[in-house]
Amino acid sequence: MSVINLIESLEKDDRFSPSITEHRYIHPVEPLYKKIDLDENLRGVLKNQGIELFWSHQVEAIDLIRQGENVVVMTPTASGKSLIYNIPVIESIIENPETRALYIFPLKGLEQDQVKNLNELFYEVGINPPSPPFTQHFYRSAGFSKGGHGGILKGDEDGLLKEKTARGTKSPLRVAEVYDGDTTAYRRGKIRKVFQRGIAGETEFPPRVNVIFTNPDMLHLAINPFHAKWEEFFKNLKYVVVDEIHTYRGVFGSNVAHVLRRLRRICNYWGSNPQFIACSATIANPKDIAEELIGLPFKAVTESGAPQAGRHFMFINPLLESPYTEATALFIKCLEAGLKTIVFTKARKITELIYKWTVDRAPQFAEKISPYRAGFLPKERREIEQKLFSGELLGVVSTSALELGVDIGGLDVCILIGYPGSISSTWQRAGRVGREGQESLIAMIAIQDALDQYFMRHPDAFFEKSHEAGVIDPENKNIIKKHLPCASSEIYLRAGDSVYDIEKLMPLIKELVQEGMLNPGKRGDIWFSRSRMPH
Template sequence: RHVLVSTPTASGKSLIYNVAVLEEILRNPNAKALYVFPLKALEQDQMKALAPWLQYLGNGQIQAAIYDGDTTHYQRKKIRSHPPHILFTNPDMLHRGILPYHEQWRGLLSDLRYIVLDEVHTYRGIFGSHVNQIIKRLKRLCTFYGAYPQFILISATISNPGLFGATLIGEEVTVVEDSGSPRAGQHFLFFNPTLSSNFSAARLFADCIHHGFRTIAFTQSRKVTELMHLWVSQLSPRLSQKVSSYRAGFLPSERREVEKRLACGELLGVISTSALEMGIDIGFLDICLLVGYPGSIINTWQRGGRVGRGGKESLIVLIAKPDALDQYFMKHPKELFERTFEAAFLDPQNPHVVKAHLPCAAKEMPLTVNDSEVWGKELVTHLETLEVEGTLARSAEGEEVWYSVIRTPHLKVDIRTTGETFTIFEKTNGQAIGTIDGIRALKECHPGAVYLHRGEQYQVVELILNKKDIIVERARVNYFTRPRSEKETEILSVTNSRPVAQFIVREGRVKVTEYITGYEKRALPGQELLGVHP
């Protein structure tokens, strides 16, 4: 039976799948397991947690390895030629680096006994639809190689674990929701500042650390994460080496450094986007600052669960922003505790996502009408559409078989972001300092913009679109920049409508166009408007 475990943070979920997998491998030395995590940092963290078990068993009896974008070419070749008992990876590498080259992974796929999907509550929305298609392709190849692995799904608490798990993997799951893990007391403070919530959060963050409390702050954007880091360093220069920001766009070496320094206690505090929300081991923390309501009850308690481990009491502070929802909770605090966890949803039939992955599946192994068992009754319609578009080609005679016309269709499907990734280089030495996705690059890394990175200021000198490069130089300025934009929303079609209370709710397709009109310069630390450019 496939299993989904949905319990609070720090309830021992990783122990569940590690024990099951190790027991199976000891019983059958040929058995293999695939561990899939949504973040590279989680792979590293769980590999570190598994290491003592492997060491205890001794003599390399059970081997494990990480295969992701940070794995060297030498290690990749070594892992492919001799697959370990346990392979750690993520959906991105599974999509681009394993499934397209499945012939080289025969040793793994033919003996695959377990597939572990960790933090599955993150596979919601469009990202979840992509992961659902990757799982379909994986199961199809496993069947081809004669393997029928059992899925173990690990999730934070959600209201519909059974339905969500079954939708994600396409099969029924047995749900485990009871948790007997002990937990120390946790205090919750609602803070509604009269001044800027971001700057107030930075001051509170510094005060918490000054009073000896290891603290994590969660923000709602990369820009606020870096601004808070900069403000804390300015408010208390002696903390500059004891705190760090953490977000997407860091180089792998920077991520590992921050994670290591947090886990060993060298860092006293960290300011993060949702990147540290999941179960990465960041040591024992005392206080969690939520800079703005995280948007859902799931995310609120997931972030709050990062503190209070090891039997120590902890504090969560919700720092309200001016928007209506934050202010509602300030006036009705009981609502936060009485609300149930939200449901998690994904659309396994999203036509745009399905048609993006079918050429990938056809490249891995030609598609036939029999694959309707995997993709449903709409498969042939999708195949014919892709054939007309010139993405797939159909066999001329005999059984109908569809082949991919594109040589590497996997590279054309980005399962997380829109647009390509830009690399940011420092002008003086040519060293890469980070990455940013295409949409953010155009909004935040235009010439003249101030790019903030780990408490340092950089001015953008050049944005090279054809090379996907951004050139910056160190700067010391008393302002930061913020893009100015205008949005237009156009209703393309209405597909459904129904009355709800005094309103009519409509479902349909809309087109949202955003125009970047310029940028603002705002003062540090007061955020007063200094000017608008151009």
């Protein structure tokens, strides 16, 4: 059954039709292409992946990056933003194999999704770390159809070579590596050794890691404080990619702003001055938020050239049933129609309940659906993502954990249980469906909330409402006081600091000295942290 047939069925169904308060069709948008100059080898690799034409915003942003600008790209979900930063990174590594890049994502799932794609590109282009003495025959005999030490093998779902190599060692490092809390201590140690001066990391076959994927927490706690162990990385760091910057708002975003300022101080210390590339879903102020977050001037690319398939947006206000019962019934109807569906809930408990009720009422789908939320083991999350992408799963019930850009393939229906709380978040979740040029359905089921009920009665207010601005406050006194001791423990503070305005911060520095958090130098123009790890 198609999406159109499902909608017609719902509008004729006595169970659903009385609850439908609005059905609005959003017309498709045609693509806008531009020509781009590319390395012929890279062009051929992308062509093999079905990428022959480039959308206008991709070309505009890549040209700005090539000119050395800090760039923020704000375009809808599924508009090819990852290519915008991957292409300049690959080009730079082809030109200079010592080039390094740092990719920062707010969620671990995003890191895993992106590192697989990038390593595949590296492998196809021919950027591979030095190979230990075993052959492709070994991998093929182990049941993998394609691969290499810089690529991802089919059958290796979580992107790591779990099998033992012919020499009985653990999996070799790849050109792009994830460095986060899910990375084993052994592997983190291997990665760090690559960048320590005079240490090969692999005695006989020194690997080359060009790209590190991490998140703000790991940057704050495990990379910035130990930057001396990353000497070669920081000396050659050319690009810092900060994805999903619309998520860095409020207190969280204000703290991340200082983590990134501390990162810039460390880069300056080691003699590098990386470009920053930021990406965002649709918000009102992408340029402002990028500049406040990172503390540097940015060029903004906001006019998308990506196509958008037609979308049906339906408001449902349950009259007799609870919104969760209504959502379960709609979910089952979508599954019975053979439509790939994602259900977004506002709480972990509701996620599990919707999943349980669906399995109880339609046991034939027990193996075709899954819950997805924070709290699952990394292996479990990767397995669910892979099954969704491959089509093995027909549906998923998720918290906001799947709101961001993890590639889970083309979906047909998005069911929102309750207004997500912002226009930006609503469209971000809605962007998870209709990714392959097919028309899609977004059904928002109202809960007993004043804003939900208002939109049910005044749908025009929802569709006319502009996207919210991202707001942070890097000047917040309490937040600065938490980060200055961290910054001074990494590299001491001094007059004329490369990032922080010491003269402006002097009142706070004096407070920290009085509170015993900082120690002044003998001449009074240098400040050290009293704690080795104030983080």
